[in-house]
Amino acid sequence: MKHFISYSILFILISVSSFAQKTQLKGIVIDAVTQQKVPFATIAIYNQDKLVDGVSANENGTFQLKTSKEFTYVEVSFIGYKTKQIQASEIKNKKELTILLVVDENTLDEIIIQGERTTSQLKIDRKIFNLGSDVQQSGTTVLEAFDQIVDIQVDLGTNSLSLRGSGNVRLLVNGKPSSMGATELLEQIPSSSVDRIEIITSPSAREQADGISGIINVILKKDVNKGLNLNINSSVGTNNRYGFGFGGNYNYSFVNVRLNASRNVMNMDNEQNLIRNFSNGNIENIDALYKFKGNTDVAALGLDFFIDSKNELSFEVGYSDNSHSINSNTLSNNVIGNYVRETEHFHLTTTFNGNYRRKFNDDGHYIEFDYNLSQNNNDFPTTDYEDGSLLFNITNVYDNVLHAGAIDYVLPLNEKVKFETGASWNKRDLESIFNTELAGSSPTTDLFNYEEEVVGLYALSSLVTGKIKWQAGLRYEYFVSKSNNSENSDVFKKTIPDLFPSLHMSYTINDKNTINLGYSKRVSRPNFRHVNPFQLGGPFFRFEGNPDLQPEYSDNIELNYQNTNDAISWSIATFYRDRKDVIQQFNRIEGNSQVISFKNLGVNNSYGIEANTSFKPISFLSTVISGNYYFTKIDAVSVVTWNDTYSSNIQLKNTVKFNKRFSADITYRYMPKNQQAFNFIEPRDRIDFAVRAKFFKNKLTANLRVVDILNNNLMKNNTIASGFTQNMVWRFQGQTRNYLLSIKYKLFDNSTLKRNRKKRDYKHGGTSE
Numbered sequence: 001m002k003h004f005i006s007y008s009i010l011f012i013l014i015s016v017s018s019f020a021q022k023t024q025l026k027g028i029v030i031d032a033v034t035q036q037k038v039p040f041a042t043i044a045i046y047n048q049d050k051l052v053d054g055v056s057a058n059e060n061g062t063f064q065l066k067t068s069k070e071f072t073y074v075e076v077s078f079i080g081y082k083t084k085q086i087q088a089s090e091i092k093n094k095k096e097l098t099i100l101l102v103v104d105e106n107t108l109d110e111i112i113i114q115g116e117r118t119t120s121q122l123k124i125d126r127k128i129f130n131l132g133s134d135v136q137q138s139g140t141t142v143l144e145a146f147d148q149i150v151d152i153q154v155d156l157g158t159n160s161l162s163l164r165g166s167g168n169v170r171l172l173v174n175g176k177p178s179s180m181g182a183t184e185l186l187e188q189i190p191s192s193s194v195d196r197i198e199i200i201t202s203p204s205a206r207e208q209a210d211g212i213s214g215i216i217n218v219i220l221k222k223d224v225n226k227g228l229n230l231n232i233n234s235s236v237g238t239n240n241r242y243g244f245g246f247g248g249n250y251n252y253s254f255v256n257v258r259l260n261a262s263r264n265v266m267n268m269d270n271e272q273n274l275i276r277n278f279s280n281g282n283i284e285n286i287d288a289l290y291k292f293k294g295n296t297d298v299a300a301l302g303l304d305f306f307i308d309s310k311n312e313l314s315f316e317v318g319y320s321d322n323s324h325s326i327n328s329n330t331l332s333n334n335v336i337g338n339y340v341r342e343t344e345h346f347h348l349t350t351t352f353n354g355n356y357r358r359k360f361n362d363d364g365h366y367i368e369f370d371y372n373l374s375q376n377n378n379d380f381p382t383t384d385y386e387d388g389s390l391l392f393n394i395t396n397v398y399d400n401v402l403h404a405g406a407i408d409y410v411l412p413l414n415e416k417v418k419f420e421t422g423a424s425w426n427k428r429d430l431e432s433i434f435n436t437e438l439a440g441s442s443p444t445t446d447l448f449n450y451e452e453e454v455v456g457l458y459a460l461s462s463l464v465t466g467k468i469k470w471q472a473g474l475r476y477e478y479f480v481s482k483s484n485n486s487e488n489s490d491v492f493k494k495t496i497p498d499l500f501p502s503l504h505m506s507y508t509i510n511d512k513n514t515i516n517l518g519y520s521k522r523v524s525r526p527n528f529r530h531v532n533p534f535q536l537g538g539p540f541f542r543f544e545g546n547p548d549l550q551p552e553y554s555d556n557i558e559l560n561y562q563n564t565n566d567a568i569s570w571s572i573a574t575f576y577r578d579r580k581d582v583i584q585q586f587n588r589i590e591g592n593s594q595v596i597s598f599k600n601l602g603v604n605n606s607y608g609i610e611a612n613t614s615f616k617p618i619s620f621l622s623t624v625i626s627g628n629y630y631f632t633k634i635d636a637v638s639v640v641t642w643n644d645t646y647s648s649n650i651q652l653k654n655t656v657k658f659n660k661r662f663s664a665d666i667t668y669r670y671m672p673k674n675q676q677a678f679n680f681i682e683p684r685d686r687i688d689f690a691v692r693a694k695f696f697k698n699k700l701t702a703n704l705r706v707v708d709i710l711n712n713n714l715m716k717n718n719t720i721a722s723g724f725t726q727n728m729v730w731r732f733q734g735q736t737r738n739y740l741l742s743i744k745y746k747l748f749d750n751s752t753l754k755r756n757r758k759k760r761d762y763k764h765g766g767t768s769e
Contacts, residue, residue: 038101041056076099171185205460261299328341374404
């Protein structure tokens with residue numbers, strides 16, 4: 001397999017200089033008024049009245065068509081626009097066509113509704129979800145939006161994300177890592193600010209190699225319409241939840257100013273019941289109520305300078321204050337009585353980003369420089385009481401600074417061949433201070449410092465041969481980490497150089513059917529969470545760091561197929577993942593306390609299948625059915641409870657359009673039994689409902705969303721490990737019955753004004769195939 005991959009990469013790189021065919025027609029389709037790109041338009045060529053050939057524009061509105069057939073005119077069409085015909089005799093430059101489409105006013109209202117449906121698309125190395133303004137997503141956070149995407153699994157109990165049955169996933173925003181935790185970051189981003197979500201399950205060499213199961217990349221909208229544009233929004237929900245904010249821009253031709261700010265207040269009551277059976281015969285019954293009260297304040301300011309048609313410079317600064325308190329009241333029949341924990345979380349984050357892109361004469365030829373700084377300060381003061389008496393005070397403080405720099409260069413050698421290269425640098429500095437003061441004792445202080453640095457270099461080539469598109473690349477990463485534990489003065493340092501090849505193939509059968517095949521090598525290196533011994537635990541559990549962990553590697557192969565038709569569209573994807581030195585969470589019992597640590601487990605072989613179909617059974621109803629199944633076989637060097645693990649999800653989504661102003665969505669989701677190495681979650685399901693209304697010529701939009709109408713989406717988690725068994729039932733307010741009413745109003749809207757320059761295409765890594 002390794003030799004096959006190496007020879008394949010060598011073949012593609014050599015082929016760069018040996019293919020130089022030209023297409024006859026090449027161009028871009030744009031809106032005649034807004035100058036925005038029109039993706040997926042149909043370009044058909046006719047000889048008199050006979051259709052002889054055709055192609056579809058890609059997501060960037062660009063197209064290429066090679067044909068040896070004679071034609072008399074070109075016809076370009078897309079839903080909501082007037083069909084345009086161009087006579088062959090009028091085409092002066094067949095390689096630089098700019099086709100302007102005019103909105104069909106008679107169907108404009110129809111398009112407003114159609115554009116609101118969540119759509120997904122399979123690409124050569126990723127799946128793209130265009131949230132639009134989906135009824136189920138309105139007024140939510142991105143974390144809540146993820147809970148509506150069947151490909152992503154959200155666990156509010158552990159504040160973790162999973163992709164394809166694995167929590168080993170890399171989260172990016174606009175292609176950049178954050179110093180914040182995943183759920184903390186997603187809770188403060190409104191879904192209305194998201195342009196699209198990219199799930200990159202077969203990353204190319206362009207992407208950093210972290211993340212065994214892949215990458216989730218949240219791409220935010222960039223307001224660049226000319227003149228003044230301003231939206232205001234507000235929401236109110238269950239348990240005194242509310243929020244308000246604004247976002248907009250002012251574009252004065254050569255400079256664009258972006259500003260947004262929001263405040264969200266959320267109160268939640270979560271309930272937990274635990275029954276723990278120990279090998280010594282003890283039985284513990286625990287009831288806990290967690291009262292969460294928090295607010296998130298976010299503000300960001302951006303400046304875009306359109307220096308000329310070839311040079312763009314952008315800066316952005318952001319600030320967020322995510323602060324909340326958690327009061328837990330626990331009753332136990334054993335060991336402890338009435339146990340109360342009062343804790344506050346203060347997360348203050350500042351970010352800075354600078355980006356410069358230089359375009360050259362040829363389309364798609366550019367160089368881009370990007371630097372991102374994220375500084376996250378965290379403070380967790382905690383006080384514990386038992387039966388009204390003070391037990392201890394703990395203050396856990398850690399500061400996290402993350403630098404991320406990148407340079408990317410893209411060179412199209414000709415119509416069929418493209419070469420990319422670049423470099424990246426990521427550096428994380430983290431300092432953790434753990435202060436403990438037991439009742440009647442002197443305070444103690446423990447320090448843990450952690451540093452890691454990754455330098456990466458990559459080369460990537462793309463080649464089109466007939467109906468097949470090839471992409472091959474190689475990435476080199478040099479990883480260094482260093483940790484220092486003050487408790488025992490231990491210093492650990494790891495230096496890990498690695499090569500990560502990738503190979504992708506896309507075969508376009510016709511404009512309706514596409515097959516993609518990909519291979520990538522990924523890594524999961526031990527990080528701060530794995531090695532830090534000073535983490536806030538509780539009366540029933542504590543953490544133990546393991547600085548001796550080794551990196552986990554994975555070879556991933558993926559095959560997917562997509563069929564797109566007017567009546568019905570469907571896709572299916574399957575994958576195989578071979579994981580070595582798997583980093584696995586382990587549990588053991590000391591007394592009546594659960595100790596959580598991490599070890600290298602052995603080898604995992606994972607398989608999975610994902611399927612999606614969308615159709616319109618009747619004119620006013622759109623239906624999407626999605627499902628997946630993941631299976632892993634564990635060959636462990638350590639004892640696990642179950643060697644076979646699996647999980648699956650099924651979702652039925654129905655969107656009803658009553659008329660041009662009113663629409664509704666009802667979604668059913670079923671989650672069968674989810675079995676992992678030491679625990680399993682019992683089957684559960686839920687029904688979510690949402691309705692939308694538009695007023696004042698679509699300036700005002702009101703949405704009502706109800707999650708888990710039947711109020712039965714309890715998470716029942718059962719653990720069987722060495723020394724104990726545990727049955728846990730969680731009721732999360734965010735995933736059981738709750739409502740959210742949101743309103744958005746376009747105060748100023750100049751989106752119909754023509755800009756002098758194209759809207760910049762903000763993409764992670766510059767391009768995606």
